[in-house]
Amino acid sequence: MTTSLSRIVFAFAALAALFGSSLHAAKATPLPDDPAVTDQDRIYMKRAYELAVSATTKGNTCYGALLVKDGKVLMEGENDAITSGDTTHHAETGLISKATVALGRDVVSGAVLYTSTEPCIMCCGAIRFAGIKKFVYGTTAIQVTRLRGTKLPDQPLQCREVFQRMGFGDVVIVGPVDEARGLVDHAAALAKGIR
Numbered sequence: 001m002t003t004s005l006s007r008i009v010f011a012f013a014a015l016a017a018l019f020g021s022s023l024h025a026a027k028a029t030p031l032p033d034d035p036a037v038t039d040q041d042r043i044y045m046k047r048a049y050e051l052a053v054s055a056t057t058k059g060n061t062c063y064g065a066l067l068v069k070d071g072k073v074l075m076e077g078e079n080d081a082i083t084s085g086d087t088t089h090h091a092e093t094g095l096i097s098k099a100t101v102a103l104g105r106d107v108v109s110g111a112v113l114y115t116s117t118e119p120c121i122m123c124c125g126a127i128r129f130a131g132i133k134k135f136v137y138g139t140t141a142i143q144v145t146r147l148r149g150t151k152l153p154d155q156p157l158q159c160r161e162v163f164q165r166m167g168f169g170d171v172v173i174v175g176p177v178d179e180a181r182g183l184v185d186h187a188a189a190l191a192k193g194i195r
């Protein structure tokens with residue numbers, strides 16, 4: 001490809017990404033915060049969002065998580081499913097796997113998990129098996145699906161229903177929290193071609 005042609009292709013791709021992301025962003029209006037969110041939760045959610053962006057700088061999808069106990073961060077994690085080649089390495093599963101091995105299930109089960117985006121079914125399973133009793137998520141998974149332009153089913157499965165139907169409806173779930181921030185971060189990652 002000649003230099004001028006590659007410049008034209010690059011410019012077109014950049015415009016398409018920009019236009020596409022603004023189109024997608026218009027499809028996902030941020031939902032209001034869960035009224036149950038505390039000031040403390042907001043501090044840790046900000047960190048979860050930072051970890052999600054950090055993941056994208058390494059070429060991974062935009063997800064971050066951390067475990068907090070008694071006001072102390074026990075461990076942090078980022079999605080690294082792309083760079084590790086392990087498709088199960090979501091932010092939450094990677095973190096829970098590492099934390100339960102290093103700290104023990106008894107410690108992890110007493111922690112609060114903060115995750116930048118509502119956990120998928122696989123991660124809900126990991127949270128349940130780790131015995132975690134409270135988690136807080138930032139951006140609703142359905143909203144991220146809207147950004148991606150993927151068709152949603154008529155009744156998408158959400159994490160609260162997953163826990164109810166697993167028989168763990170007593171797990172405290174808080175979210176969304178500052179979804180506007182999460183949607184911007186996801187849109188930026190998608191515009192870079194990270195999916």
Ligand SMILES: [Zn+2]
Nearest residue numbers: 090119120123
């Ligand atoms: Zn997941």
